[in-house]
Amino acid sequence: MSADFWLGVGVTAGVYAIFVLGLQINVGFTGLLNLGQAGFMGIGAYAMGMLVTDAGWSIWAAMPVAVLVAIGAGLLVGLPSLRLRSDYFAIATIAFAEIVRYTLQNANFAGGNQGIIGFDQAWRDVADGLLNWLDRFGLGGYTQLPLFVAVWVAFGLCLAGLKLLQASPWGRVLRAIREDETAAAALGKNVLVYKLQSLGIAAALAALAGFFLSLNVTYLYPSEFDPTFTFLGYAILVLGGFASYGGVAVGAILLWAVIEGLRFLHLPLSDGQMGALRFVLIGLVLILLGMLRPQGLLGRKAEMQFSQ
Amino acid sequence: MIASGVLAQPILEIVGLRKSYGGLQAVAGASFSVRRGSLTALIGPNGAGKTTLFDLVTGFTDPDQGAIRFESRTIAGLPPHRIARLGLVRTFQLTRIFSAMTVLENMMLAPMGQPGESLLRMFRAASSSRRVEARLRESALALLGRFNLQDMADQYAGSLSGGQRKLLELARALMVEPRLVLLDEPMAGVNRVLGARLLDYVEELRRAQGMTFLFVEHDMDVVMTRADQVVVMAEGAVIAEGTPDVVRADPRVIDAYLGRASV
Numbered sequence: 001m002s003a004d005f006w007l008g009v010g011v012t013a014g015v016y017a018i019f020v021l022g023l024q025i026n027v028g029f030t031g032l033l034n035l036g037q038a039g040f041m042g043i044g045a046y047a048m049g050m051l052v053t054d055a056g057w058s059i060w061a062a063m064p065v066a067v068l069v070a071i072g073a074g075l076l077v078g079l080p081s082l083r084l085r086s087d088y089f090a091i092a093t094i095a096f097a098e099i100v101r102y103t104l105q106n107a108n109f110a111g112g113n114q115g116i117i118g119f120d121q122a123w124r125d126v127a128d129g130l131l132n133w134l135d136r137f138g139l140g141g142y143t144q145l146p147l148f149v150a151v152w153v154a155f156g157l158c159l160a161g162l163k164l165l166q167a168s169p170w171g172r173v174l175r176a177i178r179e180d181e182t183a184a185a186a187l188g189k190n191v192l193v194y195k196l197q198s199l200g201i202a203a204a205l206a207a208l209a210g211f212f213l214s215l216n217v218t219y220l221y222p223s224e225f226d227p228t229f230t231f232l233g234y235a236i237l238v239l240g241g242f243a244s245y246g247g248v249a250v251g252a253i254l255l256w257a258v259i260e261g262l263r264f265l266h267l268p269l270s271d272g273q274m275g276a277l278r279f280v281l282i283g284l285v286l287i288l289l290g291m292l293r294p295q296g297l298l299g300r301k302a303e304m305q306f307s308q
Numbered sequence: 309m310i311a312s313g314v315l316a317q318p319i320l321e322i323v324g325l326r327k328s329y330g331g332l333q334a335v336a337g338a339s340f341s342v343r344r345g346s347l348t349a350l351i352g353p354n355g356a357g358k359t360t361l362f363d364l365v366t367g368f369t370d371p372d373q374g375a376i377r378f379e380s381r382t383i384a385g386l387p388p389h390r391i392a393r394l395g396l397v398r399t400f401q402l403t404r405i406f407s408a409m410t411v412l413e414n415m416m417l418a419p420m421g422q423p424g425e426s427l428l429r430m431f432r433a434a435s436s437s438r439r440v441e442a443r444l445r446e447s448a449l450a451l452l453g454r455f456n457l458q459d460m461a462d463q464y465a466g467s468l469s470g471g472q473r474k475l476l477e478l479a480r481a482l483m484v485e486p487r488l489v490l491l492d493e494p495m496a497g498v499n500r501v502l503g504a505r506l507l508d509y510v511e512e513l514r515r516a517q518g519m520t521f522l523f524v525e526h527d528m529d530v531v532m533t534r535a536d537q538v539v540v541m542a543e544g545a546v547i548a549e550g551t552p553d554v555v556r557a558d559p560r561v562i563d564a565y566l567g568r569a570s571v
Contacts, residue, residue: 191389
């Protein structure tokens with residue numbers, strides 16, 4: 001069932017791609033080094049899970065509300081920390097993400113290390129319906145296909161929306177803030193408000209990625225949302241390219257194709273050693289890319305050079 | 309009579325302004341005013357507190373003490389973007405342009421009142437946003453023409469020479485259609501011919517639109533021939549204020565410039 005395996009890889013890549021769209025608007029277009037993206041994802045996913053399992057909401061009603069909760073978290077974190085210098089902001093966001101993870105791990109309301117299960121029945125009904133319909137075309141066996149389609153359609157909609165925003169005068173102000181926030185303020189732009197909006201959008205995208213992640217894994221537990229997720233997100237960002245939303249998809253697919261493809265490489269190593277080697281190779285790829293194509297695969301070279 | 313009374317009111321008043329950094333008094337009780345529609349030069353030796361004064365007036369630094377009034381309104385302590393929105397715009401000694409944006413984008417970004425810059429209004433105001441964009445593009449290109457930058461409109465601003473950046477920063481500030489413009493060494497690095505044209509244009513804006521300019525300049529030729537008011541700072545305080553002729557003859561100014569040892 002190799003096709004289903006690769007569809008599964010595609011789902012993971014799609015989850016990361018949505019997640020990294022948020023990093024791109026922060027890092028590539030606003031100049032905000034947001035290292036807390038996994039924290040926003042955890043808040044969004046848990047809010048959705050708890051609204052369904054504890055409060056008995058329908059998952060479809062829980063999702064938009066959970067997005068709002070994540071945006072609220074973004075504003076709450078941003079309001080004090082965006083006044084800090086950019087490197088301190090980065091540290092504050094990673095601290096926030098760790099606070100979220102440790103709280104989820106230790107709080108009774110979040111199920112602790114057992115996490116949350118049983119929030120995805122409504123989705124599985126939809127997926128089963130879709131698989132029944134696909135069976136008519138002989139595709140019913142591809143159990144990952146419904147989620148694969150859902151996650152990449154969601155990515156496409158987010159991508160279109162972000163491109164629209166970025167092409168607007170609003171997007172132009174974001175880029176000006178990335179270039180020189182002092183000059184932007186001197187021209188009457190309320191820098192803090194734009195940064196909060198950028199962070200809020202990133203948090204919303206993180207929440208959305210969190211929904212698909214939890215539907216894929218079928219349960220919620222704290223270590224899904226550890227900082228490694230954010231760091232792999234940054235690897236995708238670098239791979240795909242600076243200030244390119246389209247590059248995010250390319251980076252996500254490439255990274256996960258390489259990580260999962262290396263499973264088929266048969267070396268005389270233990271599973272643990274093999275797992276470590278995969279990330280060593282990813283590191284080497286990133287170093288090579290940094291030397292040969294620092295702007296990333298789809299990034300704009302001139303824009304990156306002038307942006308220093 | 310009332311109208312002339314309003315006109316006589318200075319556009320900017322600074323009273324007893326103080327700012328220290330640690331033990332250093334950067335601005336030590338400076339007081340002066342800028343007449344509406346004037347081209348006022350702010351001069352003084354290095355370290356006199358001119359740039360700190362600009363930072364205080366434009367909200368980038370909060371004063372320890374003293375009052376700043378723009379159009380009779382107290383602005384000390386307001387954040388920079390609020391002050392800019394009142395019509396008080398500045399340029400910087402070390403030029404600040406948006407390098408990885410085109411020259412035209414730098415210009416079109418500057419004005420206020422583009423509803424498309426608001427996330428909450430951009431969709432409701434989509435058609436007016438497009439109209440404003442078209443108008444901004446037109447006025448930006450016209451203004452770039454005045455500064456000989458029209459051919460660079462689609463280049464990244466980061467590819468401009470030092471002098472061109474200076475011009476772009478001034479042109480960008482003028483896009484805001486401000487009432488008072490603070491220029492921190494606008495001529496530095498700009499060649500003399502272009503510099504003279506720049507000043508001609510400033511003069512024209514002053515006459516045609518009543519715009520007021522306060523500028524820091526080290527070239528005494530430029531100050532004495534172009535400015536109609538001169539404010540002299542030394543060691544954080546204003547030591548003389550008046551027309552170029554009055555200031556030039558002031559013994560305190562000569563003292564500050566030539567040093568006490570020579571007196």
